[in-house]
Amino acid sequence: MLALIVSTFLSALDLTAIGTALPTIVADLSGGEDFSWAGSAYALSSTAVLPLSGSLADIFGRRPVMLGAIIFFALGSALDGAAQNMNMLIAARTVQGVGGGAIISLTEIIISDLVPLAERGIFQGIIGLTWALACGVGPPLGGVIAGANWRWLFYMNLPLSGIALVLVWFFLSVRTPDGSMREKFARIDFLGNAIVISGTTLAVVGLTFGGVRFPWSSAQVLAPLLIGLALIVGFVFYEAKVPREPTVPWIVLSNRTTVGGYIAAFVHGLTSISIIYYIAVYFQAVLGDSSTHSGVDELPLALIISLFALVAGAFIQITQKYRPFSLAGWIFIMVGFGIASIFKADSTTAQMVGYQVVVAAGIGLLYTAPVFPILAPLPVDRTAPALAFFAFVRAFAQTWGITISATILQNELKNKLPAAFVAQFPGGVEIAYAAIPVIRDLPEPLRTQVRVAFADSMSTIWKVMTGICALGLLSVFILKEIPMPTHKDDKYGLDVANQVNNVDEEKGASRRASVSSRSGV
Numbered sequence: 001m002l003a004l005i006v007s008t009f010l011s012a013l014d015l016t017a018i019g020t021a022l023p024t025i026v027a028d029l030s031g032g033e034d035f036s037w038a039g040s041a042y043a044l045s046s047t048a049v050l051p052l053s054g055s056l057a058d059i060f061g062r063r064p065v066m067l068g069a070i071i072f073f074a075l076g077s078a079l080d081g082a083a084q085n086m087n088m089l090i091a092a093r094t095v096q097g098v099g100g101g102a103i104i105s106l107t108e109i110i111i112s113d114l115v116p117l118a119e120r121g122i123f124q125g126i127i128g129l130t131w132a133l134a135c136g137v138g139p140p141l142g143g144v145i146a147g148a149n150w151r152w153l154f155y156m157n158l159p160l161s162g163i164a165l166v167l168v169w170f171f172l173s174v175r176t177p178d179g180s181m182r183e184k185f186a187r188i189d190f191l192g193n194a195i196v197i198s199g200t201t202l203a204v205v206g207l208t209f210g211g212v213r214f215p216w217s218s219a220q221v222l223a224p225l226l227i228g229l230a231l232i233v234g235f236v237f238y239e240a241k242v243p244r245e246p247t248v249p250w251i252v253l254s255n256r257t258t259v260g261g262y263i264a265a266f267v268h269g270l271t272s273i274s275i276i277y278y279i280a281v282y283f284q285a286v287l288g289d290s291s292t293h294s295g296v297d298e299l300p301l302a303l304i305i306s307l308f309a310l311v312a313g314a315f316i317q318i319t320q321k322y323r324p325f326s327l328a329g330w331i332f333i334m335v336g337f338g339i340a341s342i343f344k345a346d347s348t349t350a351q352m353v354g355y356q357v358v359v360a361a362g363i364g365l366l367y368t369a370p371v372f373p374i375l376a377p378l379p380v381d382r383t384a385p386a387l388a389f390f391a392f393v394r395a396f397a398q399t400w401g402i403t404i405s406a407t408i409l410q411n412e413l414k415n416k417l418p419a420a421f422v423a424q425f426p427g428g429v430e431i432a433y434a435a436i437p438v439i440r441d442l443p444e445p446l447r448t449q450v451r452v453a454f455a456d457s458m459s460t461i462w463k464v465m466t467g468i469c470a471l472g473l474l475s476v477f478i479l480k481e482i483p484m485p486t487h488k489d490d491k492y493g494l495d496v497a498n499q500v501n502n503v504d505e506e507k508g509a510s511r512r513a514s515v516s517s518r519s520g521v
Helices: 002-029 032-060 062-081 086-114 121-148 151-155 157-171 181-186 190-209 219-241 256-286 291-297 299-319 323-340 349-368 371-375 380-416 431-439 446-478 495-519
Strands: none
Touching: 002 062, 002 086, 002 121, 002 151, 002 157, 032 062, 032 086, 032 190, 032 380, 062 086, 062 151, 062 157, 086 121, 086 380, 121 151, 121 291, 121 299, 121 349, 121 371, 151 157, 190 219, 190 380, 256 291, 256 299, 256 323, 256 349, 256 371, 256 380, 256 431, 256 446, 299 323, 299 349, 323 349, 323 446, 371 380, 380 431, 380 446, 431 446
């Protein structure tokens, strides 16, 4: 568990810390036009690799794939820290994302190997707590490091990667499937993975360009987006017909409760990342916080997410019910986003803390809850592909969440900021991140006008997220309360169990031999 927690924290910390530091990084590398790719490149590669990671874990075993994921993450981090321009940073983030995505998927899969679903609530809560802790530590840490030298934001991943690598190497003693490397490679669904990776890449390219680099109605946006989405839909139908081992077996997508869980995961990923990623914009642009101070202001969000992620896991395990906690999560998150939409340029610190608590409670509950309806109806031997697809759905949704929020903010700022102020930012530049460094030096009344425009624009984001959360609320009514399995798939369980059994057998044989010798037999 320590190996999994450190690995999860490693991936989650990078995702949550980068948002606070991005304005500093973009300014230092003069990358305003390519800003969105700093986040999208990571999201693209981590999302695209998720279905493949589950398949590889079934074929080659959990431990080798996890070790490879950590190595990729460390390599990408080293290249990030050494980046001399935005293109190098984007390429490095792509490498890093491959490792980060696989770490997320493998953590869920390995826990499912070790603990039956009916007893997994606490363990899911611990992983949710780890994610939420990273949400708490990441923004202030990112702000502090960005204020000194942003490169250490990536370099600090190297010792953490080393610790994770050692822990996984020595302590993750799980069974590895038999068979030669040739036989294992023959089992990989190369065509299916090529389809989903291509579709994800094209869709993310369209999302990244939309509303910032090119208008949403342009061919540069619509062509890759529509083709990408068509390929992802085609991937689902291909997997239903694929003759050999599919990456995502059709049984995973043919149950209404499982599909309801996936809908919840998608909506939660989309909406939660919007506030985690963009609340820092409010603090820095509207309140004039430094990157360090804005990270501290986000602590209420992170701490409450942590608490409720653990609470959800514990109570689902105790009650053996998941629908009530899903319902509570959606109510909290909708009310929280609704309240957040009344943030103003002159809101007090007490108001901001209180507003964050409500939405954070919903985010925390829903970090943990969806995995139970997804897995409850499925055979335990389908857990790995189901969890890999769960991670894919949530990560793909996060890409949508960042993009939708960026587009709303860009368009609202264009309409609400003074025209003379907007004119200084060329087309293709994300106004929010380009404007933040100059706001505090603006003369009055322009500075107040800009702060008010940012506050009103952020309010529009939270209103849209409130509406999207309604779809998540509806997903609760698709779910059926199915008894959770009390057994697990022993094919990938701990090797230690075999060692213990062997030792017990040897002790038993020794005792029998001793008894026989004493009885004269």
